[in-house]
Amino acid sequence: MSGVTIKILHGADRGRVYEEVQLPMTIGREEGNDIQLNDERVSRCHLKIQRDNDRLVLTDLDSTNGTKVNGVECQLKILRHGDLIAVGRSLMLVGSEEQIAARLAAMGTDGPTVKREMGSSDSSMRVELQGTNSPIPAEMMQVRELPNVPKDLSPGQKAQICEVLDYLQERLHRLIESAKHDDSGQDVQLQLGAWHRLLDTQAELAEMVRQITDPDWPS
Secondary structure (H helix, E strand, C coil), rough: CCCHHHEEECCCCCCCEEEECCCCEEEEEECCCCCCCCCCCCCCCCCCEECCEEEEEEECCCCCCCCEEEECCCCCECCCCEEEECCEEEEEECCCCHHHHHHHCCCCCCCCCEEEEECCCCCCCCEEECCCCCCCCHHCCCCCCCCCCCCCCCCCCHHHHHHHHHHHHHHHHHHHHHEEEECCCCCCCCCCCHHHHHHHHHHHHHHHHHHCCCCCCCC
């Protein structure tokens, strides 16, 4: 099975490309990692990328300064080609040019192509979309896609996920029903109590994520 391509966009190792690194792989500051970064803010063994069926899964290995994917700090994350991984002062791009273009095509973009800007000092990858006059830097391509529903779940796991989603759907439905349009019709207003409930829901979601990514949970 093929590996994963990683390009260093920023940091002391800027410009290095690691093609088709076999999985599982680790990234860190210490020798022995599949990708060693010259970055004092990166932990000795910072993160791991492994394959789970057809998915790429990133796991932060309890690093000191954390890992961000597409600007969001995470402990556990499904990776897609074109995602950006930030650790310390280093920024990495996941996937080859062809893989990133294929992801855009799968999302319905007409005729995406990826090429190198040969005049650029770092040979940064750029994405050209049909019908646009200027190329879009791949490092700026931040796309929020609806996550896939997990497959091969047991009946109990399906019931648990449905229970969580039903709870969140009901909370959101009540908040939407309580919202009011102002006279201009341009803004939506929430009462303070509803706003607090929205903040509580966000905190509950964060706690669920923390529990799931905690290696000691359930204890």
